[in-house]
Amino acid sequence: MSDNGCGFPAPGLHSFLFKPIFTVGGFEFNKVMLLALLTTLVVVSVFYAAFGKAKVVPGKLQMAVEAGYDFVRRGIVYETMGKKEGEKYVPLMVSLFFFIWIMNIWSVIPLTQFPVSSVFAYPVVLAAVVYLIWVPLTFKRHGFVGGWKNITGYDNSLGPIKWLVSFIEFFSNLLVRPFTHAVRLFANMFAGHLMLVMFTVASWYLLNSWMIPAAGVSFVMTVAMVLFELFVQAVQAYVFVLLASTYIQGALAKQH
């Protein structure tokens, strides 16, 4: 696959696999796990530094983190669910947003240079958390029959095609939705990381004799991709949380 004769170390799936840093009783602890735990450490530390001794008149850090908190709270949660219903889900959404964002940002931090969310297990965990909240919530809010009606969009006014609609909605909402929710984040970060590795490696690989100008182009592309990835990382965190809020809002809503 990569042995095309020129010896270019093309990035591939192997770029997403890491040898364990250490092994404890068969449990292999690798770089991605370390970064996941570092994400937790960074998110909690920054928020603790900002809000641990929160003041009525905020300092610079508190003001900045407050802006982020307010962005998720007002810009996403209140916006989708309203203040009354949404208040309860603010902590979940705020932790989701900043956890995902920092997981993504490792992609462009020197030395770490790997987005945790490009390993499918991490988006899966987060999508599962959201899924396990909105599905039970639907039945809790609407009862058994009402819950199914809510999920399948069953509506008598649709006439005979209601069975088809219900089937599609059932398939789309209950089965495909959690998968796409996780894959959207995973695939974006996966592709982004591939591109970054590709251009970074190429910049180095092309750096000999007459290929040097090509190396320059590749390096410029690397810088451009870093900037683009910074944007995508934030957008994907936003999209994930926005979708999570929308799903919960759908579970709370009367009928689609």
Added chain:
Amino acid sequence: MIANLVQLAAEEKQNPLIPAGPELLVGTIAFAIVFFFFAKKLLPRINTVLEERRELIEGGIEKAEAAQTEAQSVLEQYKAQLAEARHEAARLRQEAQEQGATLIAEMRAEGQRQREEIIAAGHSQIEADRKAAAQALRQDVGQLATTLAGKLVGESLEDHARQSRTIDRFLDDLEEKAEAVR
């Protein structure tokens, strides 16, 4: 290079869409810690602070509003007082004007009266003088007539020419007297 190839060969079977158990576990733990800290500690704290700040700001706004209302009422009070004062001043001016007008009218009437009094006094004086003069004249005329008659009788029955001379003399006398008086 060979190690790389071996690794690649092993990877051919890897499917990136199958999550690994240990990573699911680590991801769950990592996220659970974040969520726990946020939900139990940090977000309630910031919410209290935000609430406090909101109350402070609202309190400040209320205070400002109270101050403004007070200022407004004071201003209205002042305006009312000013209007009252203006009214009072206008009333006083009006009164003064009226008083002045009456005063002038009174003085004019007084002047009129005094003038008439003076005129009346002058008239009566003139009348009295006239009467006195008439009286004196009558006495003089009587006396003169008597004197003339006496003279006429003294030279009685003389001729017409003598009579004429007597009368002429008398008239000359009268003229001399008048000259002397003048």
